[in-house]
Amino acid sequence: MGSPADTSKTSKLERYNSYLLRRVSSAKVVAASSHLLFRATILAALLLIFLFLLHYPPLLSTSHYSAAAASHSNHRSLLSSASYGGAAWERGVRASASPRRPDGLSVLVTGAAGFVGTHCSLALKRRGDGVVGLDNFNAYYDPALKRSRQALLARHGVLVLDADINDGALLAKLFEVVPFSHVLHLAAQAGVRYATRNPQSYVASNVAGLVSLFEIVAKHADPQPAIVWASSSSVYGLNTDAPFSELHRTDRPASLYAATKKAGEAIAHTYNHIYGLSITGLRFFTVYGPWGRPDMAYFSFTKSILAGKPITLFRMPDGTAVQRDFTYIDDIVKGCLGALDTAEKSTGVAGGGKKRGPAQLRVYNLGNTSPVPVAKMVSILEDLLGKKAKKSVVTLPQNGDVPFTHANVSLAATDFGYQPTTDLATGLRKFVKWYLQYYSVETGKKINGKSNTAGEEEKGMAASA
Numbered sequence: 001m002g003s004p005a006d007t008s009k010t011s012k013l014e015r016y017n018s019y020l021l022r023r024v025s026s027a028k029v030v031a032a033s034s035h036l037l038f039r040a041t042i043l044a045a046l047l048l049i050f051l052f053l054l055h056y057p058p059l060l061s062t063s064h065y066s067a068a069a070a071s072h073s074n075h076r077s078l079l080s081s082a083s084y085g086g087a088a089w090e091r092g093v094r095a096s097a098s099p100r101r102p103d104g105l106s107v108l109v110t111g112a113a114g115f116v117g118t119h120c121s122l123a124l125k126r127r128g129d130g131v132v133g134l135d136n137f138n139a140y141y142d143p144a145l146k147r148s149r150q151a152l153l154a155r156h157g158v159l160v161l162d163a164d165i166n167d168g169a170l171l172a173k174l175f176e177v178v179p180f181s182h183v184l185h186l187a188a189q190a191g192v193r194y195a196t197r198n199p200q201s202y203v204a205s206n207v208a209g210l211v212s213l214f215e216i217v218a219k220h221a222d223p224q225p226a227i228v229w230a231s232s233s234s235v236y237g238l239n240t241d242a243p244f245s246e247l248h249r250t251d252r253p254a255s256l257y258a259a260t261k262k263a264g265e266a267i268a269h270t271y272n273h274i275y276g277l278s279i280t281g282l283r284f285f286t287v288y289g290p291w292g293r294p295d296m297a298y299f300s301f302t303k304s305i306l307a308g309k310p311i312t313l314f315r316m317p318d319g320t321a322v323q324r325d326f327t328y329i330d331d332i333v334k335g336c337l338g339a340l341d342t343a344e345k346s347t348g349v350a351g352g353g354k355k356r357g358p359a360q361l362r363v364y365n366l367g368n369t370s371p372v373p374v375a376k377m378v379s380i381l382e383d384l385l386g387k388k389a390k391k392s393v394v395t396l397p398q399n400g401d402v403p404f405t406h407a408n409v410s411l412a413a414t415d416f417g418y419q420p421t422t423d424l425a426t427g428l429r430k431f432v433k434w435y436l437q438y439y440s441v442e443t444g445k446k447i448n449g450k451s452n453t454a455g456e457e458e459k460g461m462a463a464s465a
C-alpha cells in the first residue's frame with residue numbers, strides 16, 4: 001500500500017509533467033502561429049503591391065514616365081486614376097482624337113470647356129482635325145456654363161475629360177493612347193483682379209500645371225507634339241510704349257496673374273532649350289464673345305444692367321479713361337489655328353533625352369489693334385440691351401489693372417496671316433444675342449432685326465460660328 005506521502009509525491013510529479021507538456025505545446029502553437037502571421041503579412045503586402053500597380057499603369061512603364069513627374073502629380077492623380085483607362089475609355093479617346101481629313105492634326109486641348117477652348121475645339125473639329133479636351137471644371141465661375149460648353153462639344157464629337165493638368169499620370173496615359181501632333185494649352189487660372197484674393201490658384205495652374213504638362217510632353221510623349229499655349233497681354237504690365245510689340249519690355253508685371261504668365265514664358269524657354277519642345281505663346285488681349293467668361297467686365301456688366309444693379313467703372317487717378325484692346329473670339333480662334341498650322345515639330349527625344357537640334361520658340365500678340373475706353377463698351381451694351389447702366393465711377397484701385405492695352409499684331413500677320421476683323425460694336429451684338437438666348441432673357445429689344453427670343457435648338461449653337 002502506498003503511504004499518503006507517496007501518493008501526494010506522485011500526483012505532484014504528474015501535475016508537474018502535465019504543466020511541462022502544456023508549456024511545450026503552447027510554445028509550439030506560438031511558433032506555428034507566428035510563422036503563419038509572417039506568411040500572411042508577406043502575402044497581403046504582395047497583393048497590395050499587385051493591386052496598386054494594376055490601378056496605376058504609368059508606373060509599369062518607368063522608362064517613359066519619370067519618378068520626378070510622378071512625384072509632381074498631386075494626390076488628385078491617385079484619386080482620379082480609377083476613373084480613366086480601360087478598353088472603352090481608350091476607344092472613346094482615340095475616336096475623338098482621330099482626324100477626318102488627310103494630314104489633319106490630332107490636338108489635345110487643355111481647358112477645353114473654357115471660353116477660348118470651346119471655340120477652338122469646335123473650329124478644329126469642324127475642319128476635320130481630331131480633338132480631345134480636358135478640363136477640371138473648377139468653380140472659379142459657374143461650372144454649369146462649362147458643362148453646357150462640354151455638352152455642345154459632345155454634340156460635335158469632341159470628348160472633354162474631367163481632368164486637371166497637374167494630374168501627370170492621366171496626361172501620361174493620354175499620350176500613351178494617342179500620338180497627338182499638337183497640344184493647345186489653354187487651361188489656366190484667369191482673371192487679373194482675383195489674383196489678390198486667391199494667389200495660390202495662379203501658381204497651381206499657371207506655373208505648376210504648365211510644368212506638369214511640359215514634363216510629360218518632354219519625357220513621356222512619343223512623338224513629342226508641338227505646343228501652342230495662352231499667355232496674356234497683361235505681361236506688358238507697366239510698359240508705356242504703344243502699341244505693344246513683342247520686342248517691348250515685359251519685366252514689370254502689375255499683377256500676380258501677369259507674373260505667372262510671364263513666368264510661363266520663361267519656363268517655355270527652358271523646355272525649348274533643354275528638351276527641344278516646339279512652343280508658341282499667344283498673348284491674348286481681353287477676349288470677348290458668345291459663351292464668354294462671366295467674370296469679365298462685359299459679361300458681368302450685361303448681367304448687372306439687365307438686373308438693374310449698379311456697376312463700377314474704373315478711371316485713372318488723373319481722370320483719363322481706362323482702355324482695352326477688346327478682341328473678338330472668332331479673331332482669336334483664327335490666330336490659334338494659324339499658330340497651330342505653322343508650328344514646327346519638336347526636336348526632342350521621347351523620354352527626355354538630348355534634343356536633336358534647335359526647336360521653334362515663338363511669342364505673338366493676338367489683339368484687335370484698337371483700344372476702346374471701358375465707358376464706351378458700357379454705352380454699346382446699354383444700346384444693345386435697351387437699358388441704362390447704373391454707373392459708379394471710381395479711381396482705379398491698386399488691384400493689378402493696367403491703364404490701357406494696345407496690340408501691334410504685325411508679327412502674327414506676317415507669320416500666319418492674322419488679321420482681326422470684328423469691331424467692338426459688332427462683337428458685342430453677337431455676345432448680347434447669345435446671352436439673351438442662353439439665359440432666356442426677353443428684353444423686347446430687336447437685335448439684327450429679330451426679336452431676341454430664340455428657339456431651343458438655337459440656344460446650344462456656337463453663336464459666333
Ligand SMILES: O=C(O)[C@H]1O[C@H](OP(=O)(O)OP(=O)(O)OC[C@H]2O[C@@H](n3ccc(=O)[nH]c3=O)[C@H](O)[C@@H]2O)[C@H](O)[C@@H](O)[C@@H]1O
Pocket residue numbers: 190191192231232233234235284285286287295296297298311312313314322323324374401405
Ligand atoms: O488681355 C488680357 O491679358 C486679360 O484680359 C482680361 O483682363 P481685363 O482686361 O482686366 O478684362 P476685364 O476683367 O473684362 O476688364 C476689362 C476692363 O474693365 C475694367 N473694369 C473691370 C471690372 C469692373 O468692375 N470695372 C471696370 O472698369 C478693367 O479695369 C478693364 O480695363 C482677362 O480677364 C484676362 O484673363 C486676360 O488675360
